Amino acid sequence: MKRKATAIWKGSGKEGNGTLTTQSTVLDKTQYSFNTRFAEGKGTNPEELIAAAHAGCFSMKLSFVLNEAGFTADEINTECFINFENGAITESLLKLQAKVPGISKEKFQACAEDAEKNCPISKLLNTSIKLEATLL
Template sequence: MKRQATAVWNGSGKEGNGHLTTQSTTLNKTQYSFNSRFAEGVGTNPEELMAAAHAGCFTMKLSFVLGAAGFTPESLETKCTITLEDGVITSSHLQLTAKVPGISSEKFQECAADAKANCPVSKAYNMAISLEAVLG
């Protein structure tokens, strides 16, 4: 499987702007700029997209891991925070809140750790990845 996206940029790094389009067109000429990345401008940015990718991949992987262990989650919600410091993306922090009927806390933590280590996005990211998993 291969997926693709296209970025177009016009102008200088600080004053210019661009747009992103994904193969599915979920993003379709979605604006990004210096302000949307480093300030509070309208549009997206690479770190936000990395966070969405990691949260989505981890959460789906966890659903598969739980299913293989005999559990069906009622709900899984993951917030991912990507940290950019001094021009380097240094970490990805996953915050999971889950409702999984019948699972012990120990088994839940084991499944969450498995998903964190083995989701394809975690494997692709060369940075520190941390996880807080709360069973509700």
């Protein structure tokens, strides 16, 4: 399986702007610029998209790990915070809250750590990845 996204940038780094389009067209010429990346402009930015990818990938992987352990989550809610400093992504923090009937805190933590280590986006990122997991 291969997936594709396209970025088009026009102009200088600070005054220019660009668009992002994904193969599925969920993003379709979505605007990004210096302001959307480093200030509070309207549009998206690469770090926000990485956060979405990491949260989504981790949540799905956790669902599979839980299923393999004999559990099904009622809900998995993952927030991802990307820390961008000095031109590099220095951390991805996953904040997890989940409702998983019948699971112990210890088993839940083990499943969450397995998912954090083994989701494809975690494997891709060359940065510190942290996980805070809460069983509701």
